[in-house]
Amino acid sequence: MSLSVDIECRVGGSDGFLLRPRWHTDARRVALFGPSGSGKSLTMQAIAGLLRPDRGRIEVSGRVLFDAEAGVDVPPRERRLAYLFQDYALFPHLTVRQNIGFGLRRGWFNPHGRRALPEQARRWVRAFGLDALMDRYPVQLSGGQRQRVALARALSTGPGLLLLDEPLSALDAGLRARMREELAQLQRDIDIPTVLITHDQADVQALADEVFHIAHGEIRGQAEPVRRA
Numbered sequence: 075m076s077l078s079v080d081i082e083c084r085v086g087g088s089d090g091f092l093l094r095p096r097w098h099t100d101a102r103r104v105a106l107f108g109p110s111g112s113g114k115s116l117t118m119q120a121i122a123g124l125l126r127p128d129r130g131r132i133e134v135s136g137r138v139l140f141d142a143e144a145g146v147d148v149p150p151r152e153r154r155l156a157y158l159f160q161d162y163a164l165f166p167h168l169t170v171r172q173n174i175g176f177g178l179r180r181g182w183f184n185p186h187g188r189r190a191l192p193e194q195a196r197r198w199v200r201a202f203g204l205d206a207l208m209d210r211y212p213v214q215l216s217g218g219q220r221q222r223v224a225l226a227r228a229l230s231t232g233p234g235l236l237l238l239d240e241p242l243s244a245l246d247a248g249l250r251a252r253m254r255e256e257l258a259q260l261q262r263d264i265d266i267p268t269v270l271i272t273h274d275q276a277d278v279q280a281l282a283d284e285v286f287h288i289a290h291g292e293i294r295g296q297a298e299p300v301r302r303a
């Protein structure tokens with residue numbers, strides 16, 4: 075994949091936060107690494123189309139998603155990317171089946187229905203071992219199970235790019251290491267480019283081939299992760 079981001083956006087009024095990340099990558103697994111409040115989530119939101127920049131351009135694998143000058147602003151639904159939020163953003167009043175179905179296009183979702191999920195979704199239900207959990211509610215799941223449901227929901231839409239915002243931060247240390255390895259395995263198994271936000275060097279080492287350092291809303295450097303021998 076290639077990803078080019080060159081945008082500027084003032085968030086929160088005239089003396090608010092100035093976001094102006096500028097980066098280009100041809101890597102398939104990218105991490106945005108930086109301290110709290112540096113603009114990582116806002117950058118992801120702009121890529122996803124949830125935050126409209128004041129200026130600039132966003133291009134993914136040759137497809138222009140946003141270009142202020144040319145008047146291009148592809149709606150979030152049509153960007154063909156999946157966004158996994160820090161807290162997984164599962165709907166508490168919907169079962170696992172309904173949560174996964176919710177992400178699908180073309181009106182699969184029916185809160186009272188028990189229709190079988192289409193194969194594109196069942197593939198992920200099987201891959202993440204969720205079959206026995208389909209009628210449970212999020213509150214009845216462990217942290218790792220919740221993460222798998224959120225991933226299954228995200229991947230079922232067949233996205234061209236996966237945005238992962240601190241996907242491991244809600245997990246305790248033991249589970250974190252295990253799910254990190256699961257995510258790395260997923261990246262090996264499927265050919266889907268990922269952009270990962272993290273504070274954690276271990277995530278960068280396991281899940282990224284190229285890392286961009288962000289501070290005060292700007293990209294300050296780029297490197298390859300240091301691999302442990």
Ligand SMILES: Nc1ncnc2c1ncn2[C@@H]1O[C@H](COP(=O)(O)OP(=O)(O)OP(=O)(O)O)[C@@H](O)[C@H]1O
Nearest residue numbers: 085086090091108109110111112113114115116117
């Ligand atoms: N809606 C908003 N209105 C005003 N300021 C905002 C808004 N959203 C975010 N900010 C500010 O923009 C800055 C960057 O926020 P962002 O959420 O991108 O940080 P982050 O790098 O993802 O941090 P963390 O690692 O803590 O999640 C922060 O200072 C934040 O307070």
